[in-house]
Structure formats: structure tokens, C-alpha cells
Amino acid sequence: MNERHRVVVIGAGFGGLRVVRGLADADVDIVVVDAHNFHTFQPLLYQVATAGLDTDDIAYPIRGIFRRQRNAAVRVAAVTGIDLDRRTVTTTRGEPLEFDTLVVAAGTVSHDFGIDGVTDHTLPLKSVADAVAIRDHVLTTFEHATFDDQVGNELDVVVCGGGPTGVEMAGGLTELYDRVLRKDYPTLPVTKARITLVEAVDRVLGTFDESLSNRAEATLRERGVDVITGTPIASVDEGAVALEDGRRLEAGTIVWAAGVRAAPVAEMLGTELGRGGRIIVGDDLSVPEHPNVFAIGDIAVDPDRPLPQVAQPAIQGGKHVARQIERRLAGEQTETFEYTDKGSMATIGRNQAVAELPGGMKLSGPIGWLAWLALHLLYLIGFRNRLNVFVNWAWNYLTYDRASRLLAPSDD
């Protein structure tokens, strides 16, 4: 009979990791469940998709992270069900996990908002596998084009969604095209290829200050991105995006960065869900009427103060929940989650980023870019990954090259 308090953490992303780490000295037994055997540094997925970094630069084996934490075990499996009454989590493999406290930190999945054709004809950018699929798709498209007598719109890319992911993806693509693919494929009309960013609302980076949105858009245009704002997408089919204003953008690659919804695990709780299918939590991040269940990060929302779906709320939420679990064990009341805004950033590529710091300070241009670079290196988990990423970035910066562009051979 297990006498220790059992904590199950679903998801080894930014939030889940902090919960487990925060409980390192607590008298609990923790199991962290994730379908992947690695933690993904999601803010840099676009770098993998644009061949600037390789997969293991932005991912780190979970078992390696918790190797020295004796009270933490790892289960690599997908969650198939949650029973709040019996306090069990069932997974694709192994016996159901029993918990005294449950933390749901499973993040989000790509969402098509009901737009026709998105699932079948666009490439999402939510996982390492997604990023590799985009990279492979672009490179394969170029390889195949070398055999065509005439090249139409195959080399064009449409990036759907003008949030940070879409902006960074479009910026990264211009660098990949200008600096690498143009030289690698001298026989192809790479300079004529169009990269288009489509955003439904009237500006990119809608959550940023308008001056930074304008700056980002101007930089994207300078670098050759066609930016279309204020124009929702009507539908997508094979090789083309149809806009609501009647325009049709043909492209060999269509990237979907237009939105996400809560991971399916949210529905397994059977509790109330908010916008985007997010689990509704109270001010201490516990689920109402289930004080032993917490939800953090992108999968959760406190309707009274919704937070952006980026790394910081997950990180801070994870630390907060670890503390609350310890307080409960000590017989204390839980505290309200106090979120500290540390600002937000987006890079548009080489020497250009926009950043909004707490207190209203704004950065852009090379200084914003250096700040972005330093911050991301700082938060990248694992010293080796930091060093490798730094080597790759220095290489890319100095040589304008992108090294991570191996293709799996196909039989076609």
C-alpha cells in the first residue's frame, strides 16, 4: 500500500516540467505522463520547420530531465481517460494510474475552426513531427520541381495566421528561400516564389502593441512576404487557399498557424470548458469543485483573467501549482495565482524582432532580436541544447546557411 501522496502530471511541456521540478523535495510520488519521450521547446519549432535547427536541438528526453529526481517517474503513453471519482488516469499502455492530486498540463492542438479543407490540405506546426513534415514537404517540393519543365506556384507558400508562430514562420521561410534554396536550386525560379501571410484581423501580432504590429508587418514586407490582413480564410483545397474576399492563393505548401484548441484531454475531465475548449479553473488554478485537480498553461483558462497561450503562464502556473500541492500537504489554504507579465516577443528573422516588456517598454530591430536570442537560449532546457543551438545560430548567422535539411528518401 502506497502511503505517499500521489501526484499525476499530464504533459511534460513548460508547465508540467515546472510542477514536477517544484515538487522535487516534497513527500510525494509523481508520475509524469506524456505521449512523447521528450520535452519540446515549442517557441523554436518554426526553426526546425525552416531547417535552421535540428530536432534534438529543441527537444530533450524527459527521462534525462528527471533522472536525478527520485520521487518522479515517467510514463511514455497517451492518456485515454480520466476518472475524477475513482481518481485514476488510464493510458494506452500499463495499468491505470491512481492519483491523489492531478495536474493537467497537456497544452493545445491545432484547430481548423471548422474551415473546410484545413485538416486535409494544410500542414500544422504544433509538434516536432509537424515541423519536420513542413521541412520535408518544402524540400521535397523543390526536389520534384527540378524535374518539371515548367514551374508554376509549387514553390509558393501560404502561412495562415498572423500570430507569433505565423510571423516567425513567414520570416524564417524568407531566409530559407533567399539564403539557401535560391543557391541550392539555381535552375529553379526561386526568387519568383511568393510567401504569403494571411491574417483574419486587421493586423499581425494582434496581442502586441499596434506600433510593434506595424513594425513587424513592415519588416515582413521588406523581406518579401506578401502580408494580407483583415481577410478571413473561406476554405482550403489541394494547393490553394480561398479567401473570403474571393481571392485564391495557389501554393505548393500551406502552413496552418491560425489557431489552436485545448488538447482532447480537457474533455476527459468532464468539467466545464471555456473558450477554445480550455478547462475552466479558479484563481488558485484548481478546477472548481475538484480541489485536488489543477490545470495549467494553454489547456486552462481562468475566465476572469484569461492569459496568453505562451510559455510564461505555463511556467509560472507550474511553479504555483507545485507550491499549492505542498501547502495542501501541510494543511494550508491554497493561494491565488499571481501572474507576472514578463512581456512578449516575436522574431521576424535575421536582426529583427519585436518585444514588449513589462512597464510598456518596447524593443524592435537588432536590439529586440538580441534580446529574443538571449531569452530563448536562456530558457532552452539543457546545457548541451543551448550550446548546440548557439553553434547552429552562429553558423546560420555568419554563413546565411541552413544545415538541417536532410530528406528521408522516398520511393516515388
Place this chain on the structure above:
Amino acid sequence: MNERHRVVVIGAGFGGLRVVRGLADADVDIVVVDAHNFHTFQPLLYQVATAGLDTDDIAYPIRGIFRRQRNAAVRVAAVTGIDLDRRTVTTTRGEPLEFDTLVVAAGTVSHDFGIDGVTDHTLPLKSVADAVAIRDHVLTTFEHATFDDQVGNELDVVVCGGGPTGVEMAGGLTELYDRVLRKDYPTLPVTKARITLVEAVDRVLGTFDESLSNRAEATLRERGVDVITGTPIASVDEGAVALEDGRRLEAGTIVWAAGVRAAPVAEMLGTELGRGGRIIVGDDLSVPEHPNVFAIGDIAVDPDRPLPQVAQPAIQGGKHVARQIERRLAGEQTETFEYTDKGSMATIGRNQAVAELPGGMKLSGPIGWLAWLALHLLYLIGFRNRLNVFVNWAWNYLTYDRASRLLAPSDD
């Protein structure tokens, strides 16, 4: 009408690369054909298989290599036929390639020697995809074992073949098991897992001096490898290797490093083949009766002086053939290929390698290992790869860690 002399090079390995580079200033048009879009540094495949390096550390995009060489074009496609009379090479995509001179440098493929079950039940180590498959297989075996009540021989590995690849693979596995997996899977009996190296002849590294073979075998045993020599393999089935002496070695992972044969392209020539299906060449490396066809590296053999199937003969052969093509264009006779033995090396892991230098000098232990390290870094193509490999090796050496162990999630 193309007036320039057309050279087609099949294969972008060590040999093919040197042919193309050697013709950089020649008045020729070159097409290099490879099924992959990258060059593979084959001597380090075992490092990818044992999670020490990631794929893009040991592979480099071919188009990047020849980007600045104006007379070279790249075709990423598999060769489907060669017509020596019409002087054409057909490939899976695109029009047939016409050539005036053909260089076949397609290397070798894994070979089962007719032993039952090898193809179905062992993992070869000839390509980047093979190496990743081995790594994934080992890691998945461990993940699955965490769900088993009782662990039998699943964690055991049998490496078939005691040549350099087998020895390096077995050595690399002991490090992966001792330094990483034992810590990552504290609940599994990793220390009881057996790594066995099976060799048909009476010693490992049969092409090396016997003292080095003995040294390598002793080191492998010290590190916990069961070395079985003088014992051919009778057959392989699911999860077990049957030896000719009647023993049966059960293992969750069986790696096939016991031998290779010439790539299928060799047969497409329709010329005489030697041992292992290799293309028979004359002393200038041209194919008898086809002075405009050369074959180099592992896929070729001069029966009067067979060379080892390692990097150096391919590298030197490639340079030689480039010179001969230039001589022919200048109306000169071809020269005999003079091979310079630069020695051979194999590493058994951390601090241990054996090396045989020209002139009979032998190195082993830490000095051999440092020599091995320096030489491989030197020959690794691409500055960035060198730097990354160095970072990873330094990391592995200092921390005993292996970072490249991401698994694709499976649905099972």
C-alpha cells in the same frame, strides 16, 4: 546540343564527392545522382545508432556541397538502369541522363549471405535511416519494458559481425546502456542486460594486426560485452540468433553488421562482377572494354589487388578518376591507380581505440582514441558539422550523457 563532355557520377559518398570536386575546373558538365539529398559520413553511423550524435551531425546536403561548383548539377533520384551502348542512365524521375564518361560510386548494401531470417529479424546499419531505426528500436524496447511485470531478454542486444562496424556498435552500446539507460530506467534491470558480439572467424577486427584484435576484444570484455568468435551464425528468427555450435542467443535487438555486397547498380552495368558482386575494374579503375566507365570505392574491385571497403580507397579512387578524366580530355593515357595505405582504426568507446598506421606503427588505448577522434573530425565534411560533433562529443565525454534519443510517438 551540348558540346561539353558529360560526366555522370552515381553516388555522393566519399568516392563520388571527390570525383565531382576533382573536376571543379575541368571543361565538363557533371551530374551527380543519389537517392538521398545528403552525403552520409558512414564511419559515424554507429554514433547515431547509439544516440551519441544526431542525424544532421553526420550528414550534409549534397546541393550545399556543390553549390559553388558551376559545372556540377545534382539529381536526387534512384538509378533504375544503365545502358552502356547508348550511354544513358535512367532514374526514378526525370529524363534519362546521357553521359560521355560514367563513374559508378554507389557503395554497398547490407548482405545476409543467404542466412535464414537475417532480412526479417535483424537491423542493418548502412544508412542514416538504419541508424535511426536501431536507436528507435532500442529506446522503444526500453519504454515498452517499463510496462512489463517481468523483463526477460528484451533488453539484450546481439551484434552480428566483428568487423569495425560491429566492434564500434557493441562498444557504443555499452556506453549507452551503462551511462544513460541505466539511469533513465531505474526500475529496469539494465545492468543485467547482455550485449553480445558474434564473429564467424576466430578474432574480431580480422583485417587488423592480431595484437590489436586481442586488445579490442579484451577492451570489449572489460566493458561487459560477451564476445563470441569462431562461431558462424546458423539462422536468425524473431528475437533470437542461432549459432552453428547449437547455442541460441535471445535478444530484443539484433544488429546485422556482418557483411555487405555491392549496391544493385553494379549489376545494371552488365559487366563482369567479382566477389561480393563488386564491379571488376582495371588498374586505372576503368571497367575493362569500357574505358569511359569507372567504378570506385566499395562497389569496385581490382582482383589483382583488392582493397578494404573503407573510406580511404573511395576517397583516393575518386581523386584518381577525376584526374584520369582530365587526362583523357587532354588526349593523354590514363595512369595506374596508386593506393596509399593511411592505416585503419576502430574505436571501442570512451578512451579506447585501436589504430594501425602505415609503416607498421600501432596505437591503442587513449592515444589511439584521440587519434581516432581527430581524424574523424578532420574528415567530417562541413565546418558546422565538425563543430556540432565536437560539441556533442565533448558533452558526451564530460557528462557521460547521450542527448539524441528522441522517439517518434507511436499509437500502439
